Amino acid sequence: MQGERNTDITADINLLIKGAVGGDADAFGRLYDMYVDRVYRHVYYRVGNIADAEDLSQQVFLKAWQAIGRYKKTSSPFLAWLMRISHNLVVDFYRSKKDKAYLDFEIAASDSHSSPERVAEMEFDQQQLRKVILQLPVEQQQVILMSFIEGFSHAEIASSLGKSEGAIRVILHRALKKMRNMLEGERGLD
Amino acid sequence: MEDILAQCIEDIKAGRSTLADCLGRYPSMRQELEPLLRIALSIQKPPPVTPSNAFRVRARVQLMEQIHAERRDKKAWRSISVSGVRQTWYAGWLKTVAMVVAIVLAVSALGAGTAYASQDSLPGDTLYPVKTGTEQVRRLLTIDDISRVELELRFAGTRLGEIEALANKAPDRTPMAVNGYEKNIAMAIEKAEQTRDSGVSASLLEMVSLGISNHLSILDRVEDGIPEAAKEAIKQAKEIAISEQVKALRALARKNPVRAAEINIDTMQSRLNRARVKADEGEFAEVEEALRQFEQLRRFGEEISQIANGLGYGTTAVDGLNARATSAQLEVLGIIYGKVPEETKGAVEEAMGVSVEGYGQAVKGLQERGALNDIPEEPPVPEEIPDDVKKRILKPEPKGSGNGKS
Numbered sequence: 129m130q131g132e133r134n135t136d137i138t139a140d141i142n143l144l145i146k147g148a149v150g151g152d153a154d155a156f157g158r159l160y161d162m163y164v165d166r167v168y169r170h171v172y173y174r175v176g177n178i179a180d181a182e183d184l185s186q187q188v189f190l191k192a193w194q195a196i197g198r199y200k201k202t203s204s205p206f207l208a209w210l211m212r213i214s215h216n217l218v219v220d221f222y223r224s225k226k227d228k229a230y231l232d233f234e235i236a237a238s239d240s241h242s243s244p245e246r247v248a249e250m251e252f253d254q255q256q257l258r259k260v261i262l263q264l265p266v267e268q269q270q271v272i273l274m275s276f277i278e279g280f281s282h283a284e285i286a287s288s289l290g291k292s293e294g295a296i297r298v299i300l301h302r303a304l305k306k307m308r309n310m311l312e313g314e315r316g317l318d
Numbered sequence: 319m320e321d322i323l324a325q326c327i328e329d330i331k332a333g334r335s336t337l338a339d340c341l342g343r344y345p346s347m348r349q350e351l352e353p354l355l356r357i358a359l360s361i362q363k364p365p366p367v368t369p370s371n372a373f374r375v376r377a378r379v380q381l382m383e384q385i386h387a388e389r390r391d392k393k394a395w396r397s398i399s400v401s402g403v404r405q406t407w408y409a410g411w412l413k414t415v416a417m418v419v420a421i422v423l424a425v426s427a428l429g430a431g432t433a434y435a436s437q438d439s440l441p442g443d444t445l446y447p448v449k450t451g452t453e454q455v456r457r458l459l460t461i462d463d464i465s466r467v468e469l470e471l472r473f474a475g476t477r478l479g480e481i482e483a484l485a486n487k488a489p490d491r492t493p494m495a496v497n498g499y500e501k502n503i504a505m506a507i508e509k510a511e512q513t514r515d516s517g518v519s520a521s522l523l524e525m526v527s528l529g530i531s532n533h534l535s536i537l538d539r540v541e542d543g544i545p546e547a548a549k550e551a552i553k554q555a556k557e558i559a560i561s562e563q564v565k566a567l568r569a570l571a572r573k574n575p576v577r578a579a580e581i582n583i584d585t586m587q588s589r590l591n592r593a594r595v596k597a598d599e600g601e602f603a604e605v606e607e608a609l610r611q612f613e614q615l616r617r618f619g620e621e622i623s624q625i626a627n628g629l630g631y632g633t634t635a636v637d638g639l640n641a642r643a644t645s646a647q648l649e650v651l652g653i654i655y656g657k658v659p660e661e662t663k664g665a666v667e668e669a670m671g672v673s674v675e676g677y678g679q680a681v682k683g684l685q686e687r688g689a690l691n692d693i694p695e696e697p698p699v700p701e702e703i704p705d706d707v708k709k710r711i712l713k714p715e716p717k718g719s720g721n722g723k724s
Contacts, residue, residue, distance in 0.1 A: 140632075153517045157381070161577060169367050257361055308357055
């Protein structure tokens with residue numbers, strides 16, 4: 129049942145994308161309505177503050193509009209394409225920042241039934257993981273975020289990044305190994 | 319190793335397998351696999367962070383403006399290269415002259431101190447015409463559509479402040495501020511509708527609708543904190559806010575029916591929440607008032623669906639939203655039903671009937687398009703509603719049939 133509803137939505141989205149590619153600003157506006165939350169969440173996770181997340185999310189959609197003529201529906205899902213634009217903008221944003229203040233970010237633990245101690249512990253773990261993810265090489269970072277935070281399948285990540293699924297699995301493996309080493313290094317310092 | 323790691327992660331995430339199952343399947347790789355899987359599985363999706371409504375709307379408006387501006391620039395460039403003359407230059411020059419004249423008139427007519435002092439005045443005060451005159455000058459000075467709509471919404475907010483102040487100080491003058499509020503909102507809608515670029519226009523109408531939703535909450539709060547004698551004017555202001563909301567959403571529906579339906583559903587929910595709070599407080603006349611507003615919006619929901627149908631898009635999404643919202647609405651109505659005395663139960667039944675009727679329309683539309691999917695054909699009436707009431711709601715007697723004894 130859920131699948132059928134998704135099919136309807138996908139058909140609607142495809143129509144909107146077609147319209148936007150043809151220069152229909154209204155159709156693009158409706159795509160904005162559909163995806164602004166996802167883009168914002170992705171950017172917010174990576175920059176850690178509202179002002180930059182808002183600024184960058186806005187830029188993502190402007191860039192997307194400017195590049196929509198080059199979007200090929202068959203090559204990657206529209207959201208994955210937006211994520212790639214978001215990723216590039218965030219990378220540029222990092223480059224322009226000399227400090228690493230963006231790593232200081234509070235991730236609230238979502239389990240409200242846990243004890244305050246457990247919540248604090250979970251927040252600390254997630255904070256540590258986020259720091260480690262954001263220190264990965266950009267390609268590994270993108271695969272980890274798209275896979276675990278955005279919930280894309282390996283096939284979708286592969287088409288979005290223009291790589292084979294096998295290559296994505298290799299990147300994922302390397303990323304997790306690197307994260308393990310970094311986390312062990314941090315724990316060794318404690 | 320890469321393939322096994324990826325397969326294990328996917329299986330565990332999909333619930334097809336546990337960490338122990340995976341490690342058990344590949345004992346020779348356990349040492350390397352386990353820490354990697356543990357890290358992978360510990361990465362949690364962050365809690366849902368959502369941008370503020372203000373940001374969403376502002377960014378959309380700016381995006382549409384930029385798209386529009388890019389197009390204008392391209393057209394202007396073409397027109398310059400063809401004729402060497404830009405007609406828009408002349409219009410811009412006229413506007414600049416108008417601005418200068420307005421500033422000169424405003425400064426000479428009013429002393430700056432008087433204009434400043436008038437800002438705290440209320441309708442009926444000696445200085446109030448100065449305050450509205452200053453607003454008029456600001457209108458003249460505001461050229462672009464976005465700023466103009468924002469300005470009218472800001473003025474409407476000022477009127478709400480005046481309504482609250484007058485309700486406490488001079489209730490007989492409150493209707494003057496209510497009239498002013500109606501005019502400001504009407505101007506905001508008109509300006510938003512007239513905006514040439516359809517995308518910008520839709521965003522501005524959305525901004526106005528969200529603004530009116532906020533005004534309704536403010537008016538609820540004001541109504542709760544003022545003397546009984548002043549409440550009538552607030553009720554009138556709320557009626558106006560609802561009817562302007564319908565106008566704004568009707569205009570928005572012609573451009574983006576799905577968004578119009580979403581905002582309408584949120585506004586309906588706010589009315590039901592109001593009815594529920596008032597039922598808890600034992601203020602049953604207020605319950606009935608909030609339910610009437612809910613019914614007005616619920617019926618309007620069907621109009622949005624018709625607009626979508628006329629446009630040829632979004633009908634399935636709009637009907638789906640309306641049908642799904644019914645479940646939450648009936649649940650709240652069921653709670654309210656249990657809290658109100660006999661004499662108010664009829665109003666709750668009527669609201670339930672309207673909700674069920676809207677559900678029926680939405681389901682019919684979805685069925686016709688073969689898009690009912692997981693939405694049940696029968697409306698989800700709460701179980702705690704007595705059977706005889708359920709019967710009445712699900713099969714209302716035809717109007718004019720009296721008590722069924724005709």
